[in-house]
Amino acid sequence: MSCAIILLVVRYGIVNSMYNVRHTQHGEEERVMSMYDHSRSVMRSMGNTTQWEGYPTREQLDRDIMLGNSYVVCRDNTPVGTFALVPGIEPTYDVIVHGRWIDTVHPYTTVHRLACADGVRGIAKAAFDHAKSQFAYVRFDTHESNPVMRHVAERDGFVYSGIVFMADSTERLAYEWWRWDEVDAALKSYVEESVLPQYDHFDAAHRREHARRVIARSILLGTRLGLEANTLYVAAALHDVGLAFGRDVHHLEGGRMVRENQLLHQWFDQRTIEMIAQAVEDHRASANQPPRSLYGKVLAEADRDVEPERIVRRTVEYGMSHYPELDREGHWQRTLQHLQEKYSSQGYIKLWLEESPNAEPLAELRQLIKDRDALRVLFDRIYEAERKLQ
Secondary structure, eight states, X not given: OXXXXXXXXXXXXXXXXXXXXEEOOTTOHHXXXXXXXXXXXXXXHTTOOXXXXXXXXXXXXXXXXXXXXXXXXXXXTEXXXXXXXXXXXXXXXXXXXXXXOSOOSSOOEEEEEEEEOTTOOOHHHHHHHHHHHHOSEEEEEEOTTOHHHHHHHHHTTOEXXXXXXXXXXXXXXXXXXXXXXXXXXXXXXXXXXXXXXXXXXXXXXXXXXXXXXXXXXHHXXXXXXXXXXXHHHHHHHHTTGGGGGOXXXXXHHHHHHHHHOGGGGXXXXXXXXXXXXXXXXXXXXXXXXOOSSHHHHHHXXXXXXXXXXXXXXXXXXXXXXXXXXXXXXXHHHHHHHHHHHHHSTTSSOOOOSTTOTTHHHHHHHHHHHHOHHHHHHHHHHHHHHHHHHO
């Protein structure tokens, strides 16, 4: 284990003091199966009537143990939780809709078959912590009616990426997480503890999940172009902190905050800090001039993330947060106006990179904007879901 990972273990509790994790041993099969039964009953009590119907089977568990994929979470050496870590391609993740996997290049490991004994809490975190300590890229999926798992995933740094389909055609919400070994551990600690919490005070379209997506897209895109990971990471993490001073000036205030942040001198020289500040200033979609550096272009592209449903959802979220007096029709008209002004073929959004990863989804979004009936169906679904969350 590298020094960087050891620091993460110490700071973020990858080793959970309440639990220890080990491989499932032969002779523990019945105990694990009883955890599956208990977790299935909890799902049913929460209104999830379809997940884990006749699954996981004893045959699946035996296979997991044989392959070394099955784990138990122990308290005082007694198994009280279980999960599987399965490296390699997960076939049900080949198709993802209403979103996109951010990383389609690196190998990943999938968390499966998470369950616990009656009266036990914290198993999901223990499982995620163990997975994150062992693998650099982790995926998992959960049912829409499982708010506990969704909360734990977002709290632990997973990014929501879209909807995948199980073998029985039922839908699951898909998440992904990266360790970013190429980023300095102390810099990550600073960002996690002092920067990302600032996003908790912004509107729903600009919370931590948005910041994490921009970080991921910036690093994945920028490192392929030969850019330095620490610089990409901190520029993406700081890109929207200026929202504390208002949307219209957030890019300029963000640049000012970067220049005045003395802590950044621990990792960057003055020239690099200025380049980060300029990237933050230049990322705004309404900018008429191209960003002044390749780092700024990458940050702008990462912030675009123009997957059609995500753009409509963020538009609705922003509207409901900032214009609560509007009714459904008012939000629909506002959504139409925003999409036309920003994303239509006459809109002001620009892509600054050749072979931009946003080119294809932007074309899809423009087609959706033209198809008013399809757009209204999507708007109504998103609006209703967001209204229930308020």
